[in-house]
Amino acid sequence: MDFSYSPRTVDLQQRLLAFFAEHITPAEPRYFEEIAANTAAGRRWTPLQLIEDLKAKARAAGLWNLFLPDSERGAGLSNQDYAPLAEIMGRTPWASEVFNCSAPDTGNMEVLVRYGTPEHQQRWLEPLLEGKIRSAFAMTEPAVASSDATNIQASIARDGDEYVLNGRKWWTSGAGDPRCAVYIFMGKSDPEAPSHSQQSMILVPADAPGVKVLRPLTVFGYDDAPHGHMEVAFDDVRVPVSNILLGEGRGFEIAQGRLGPGRIHHCMRLIGLAERALELMCERASERVAFGKPLSRQTVTQERIAEARCQIDMARLLTLKAAWMMDVAGNKSAKSEIAMIKVVAPNMACRVIDWAMQVFGAMGMSEDAPLAYFYTIARTLRFADGPDEVHRNSIAKIELGKLRQSS
Missing domain, CATH: 1.20.140.10 (Butyryl-CoA Dehydrogenase, subunit A, domain 3)
Structure with missing residues (x-):
């Protein structure tokens, strides 16, 4: 068996490693210093200037959107090509954002590429690809064992030309970032359908009336600011019918x-x-x-x-x-x-x-x-x-x- 990487992957590995040596590893102390300074100034949930500066350098170096197999919008890499690059990024926990390759944005961008309409892509995908906004994925709920997604109780009810959303989500990563502009929300649109056809996914603007971030959740005491894992309430949130992804029951x-x-x-x-x-x-x-x-x-x-x-x-x-x-x-x-x-x-x-x-x-x-x-x-x-x-x-x-x- 041939376990070698493709020439393109090897080239990107070397370029990533060089970028890490020059920009990421030396900046690790500054990352924590900036977080400490923001916290002391009461700006804990503020995007870090260090990350923004490094994003510009990564983009100029052609190390941007490497995760996306769509060659028109991303690097056009296969999963096998991208995997060793993700390994390098993983050496420093915050580094993947520098290359616009961090969760949950990567998954959300893939959803919009595969399942979004041209309108969805223009409004949310393009600014995500540009690194101008962030996003969140709202699936897990505090009231049920969400490891079985058929348990999800948040509702998506049609009312004329709108859907009305109600529910409480938590561990919604990315919702703490003030740049978070859109949620992908999973809820139950037809409780009478077969168990795996009851759920739908829908796009929710973060500033929609009725969306309220309740609190950040901590992991062993870490709140992961300014990204955060948030508990979010959706109370009578109204979004257009056109915001549904693929259609009802496709969640x-x-x-x-x-x-x-x-x-x-x-x-x-x-x-x-x-x-x-x-x-x-x-x-x-x-x-x-x-x-x-x-x-x-x-x-x-x-x-x-x-x-x-x-x-x-x-x-x-x-x-x-x-x-x-x-x-x-x-x-x-x-x-x-x-x-x-x-x-x-x-x-x-x-x-x-x-x-x-x-x-x-x-x-x-x-x-x-x-x-x-x-x-x-x-x-x-x-x-x-x-x-x-x-x-x-x-x-x-x-x-x-x-x-x-x-x-």
């Missing part, structure tokens, strides 16, 4: 089209994060002395470093296989591989980051090192885009189905 269809590529992106970014954690672990182990010798010479540390390398490489190969399957056979045929990487990558990253924290000692849990924040990202992704249990059930059903087919 699950859209969700599957949106989440497949998004899971690849998340998993490859996690692999980049795990690589960064392993590098930090090795550096710290070489410097830190305990019981008369460096930690790098302690057998338990060596075992963890070796196991981390094995697990990272296994996760990368499985993720690349899933990307290749999506490219050659489509998302539906790659369902099992996508589910597997969504289980494997976050769990792997949690383990590697945790081992790195052990090598750092108490410092690993503090903000003097980036590992605690890395861990919150990896642990969150055991829920986001479907929890481990749902993906494991899906994998098991596919395997059991093979047995039935052969008997």
